[in-house]
Amino acid sequence: MDAMQEVTPIPRRPLHEEATDRLRDLIVQGRLAPGARLNERLLTGQLGLSRTPLREAFKVLATEGLVELLPNRGAIVSQMDPVRLSESLAVMGALEALAGELACLNATEAQINEIRALHYEMLAYHARGDLAGYFKFNQAIHLKIVKYSGNAVLFNTYRHMNGNVRRARYMANLSKERWDAAVREHDAILAALSARDIERIKALLSDHLAHKLSSVLAELKALSTRQAA
Amino acid sequence: MDAMQEVTPIPRRPLHEEATDRLRDLIVQGRLAPGARLNERLLTGQLGLSRTPLREAFKVLATEGLVELLPNRGAIVSQMDPVRLSESLAVMGALEALAGELACLNATEAQINEIRALHYEMLAYHARGDLAGYFKFNQAIHLKIVKYSGNAVLFNTYRHMNGNVRRARYMANLSKERWDAAVREHDAILAALSARDIERIKALLSDHLAHKLSSVLAELKALSTRQAA
DNA sequence: GCTCCTAGAATTGCATACAAACTAATTTAT
């Protein structure tokens, strides 16, 4: 009996949750461009549901900062304002620093080894020059550090903010130099975590996020000038 | 013409926003107790609206952690789990520390003076032994520090988490000693902000939040044992 | 007496209907 329930965890999800996740993915992946109007009739057709769950999804995504609600004028995909992006990364820096500290205190050796495994997988993609694969494992590592802090509220808060930043990553490329530097920073972060060196990991994560910020901003700037041309 | 529009900025707010705010207040003030079922038919009657905007409000409050959605079984006011509360205060400590740092860098003298004014109003309530008034200005000061960090994302993130913590404050009393100590801590925080001493304000705010945590937890524990009796 | 089962009622999830607001295009007036 228990076994059967385990194989079918909860196959039927609420439609509004499904809609929220689908829309979030579309926005994060840039398939719904910043500024795009979210026409309800159109989206209900494409997603195969009615307006009610769709509009519930809008409200949730608005709290995550991914869409903007214009009263009586519908919803649009929020713009990727460089200022907002900077602010988000500053906050995420503080959150990750806290996460690093807590992970040093609370993570098990097995959990650190799991992060180490992800680290090596990431290195493999870096060696192959596969940026998309690299990002995927990079993301996973940062998420795991926050997860293994053991603070569920921190994890949720971080995940919410992450959507907005991932959106930028999807568009931003990365110079070879910055990429190499980021990998070296990850080496140091893993080392600090293994040594459970709290002060060091806090400093490293703060710096890492600050660097991430400047590289994303640079790419965003390059992107906008490219579009202007 | 313009003058008339200024007196009536936008009197008609979307109903679902109004509902969200009203429900949030009810929950934060404890008038909707933790664990209480949120019957839709009942609430639509009391709030004078239909189920659609009400359910939209549920979704938003769920992202703030104030209500819990049980698929096919409705919504309940989320429990005030001591663990969750601790975690929230840890995150808020990190956020406030960042806010203090940024406020030292970015706040104008006028803004710091506004915080100073709130501080003195708070001292007045402390002198009178008026806990409710004290909390009100205490809250206002913390919010202003975050606001004057100049980071809007930080402000929003902080505000979202704050609901859950304010809820605890409404229930928690405060020992005279802890109250006096908190006031002294606020003195020091204001001094550090005035001196724009970043390292000091970060340390002070982190400690202040940590103390807040232990006092809230102590009160919560006292409350639950009182209820058990 | 207790557990299990089974209508019936209540409640939720989603779809649809209707009204208010907005958009845009044509007409009218200047």
Next chain:
DNA sequence: ATAAATTAGTTTGTATGCAATTCTAGGAGC
């Protein structure tokens, strides 16, 4: 010809209706 006004057509905001699920009583069986 330009600008304001009017009106048809969308689109959104909210209410309501219907089907599916869950809850509650009451009774049958052990």
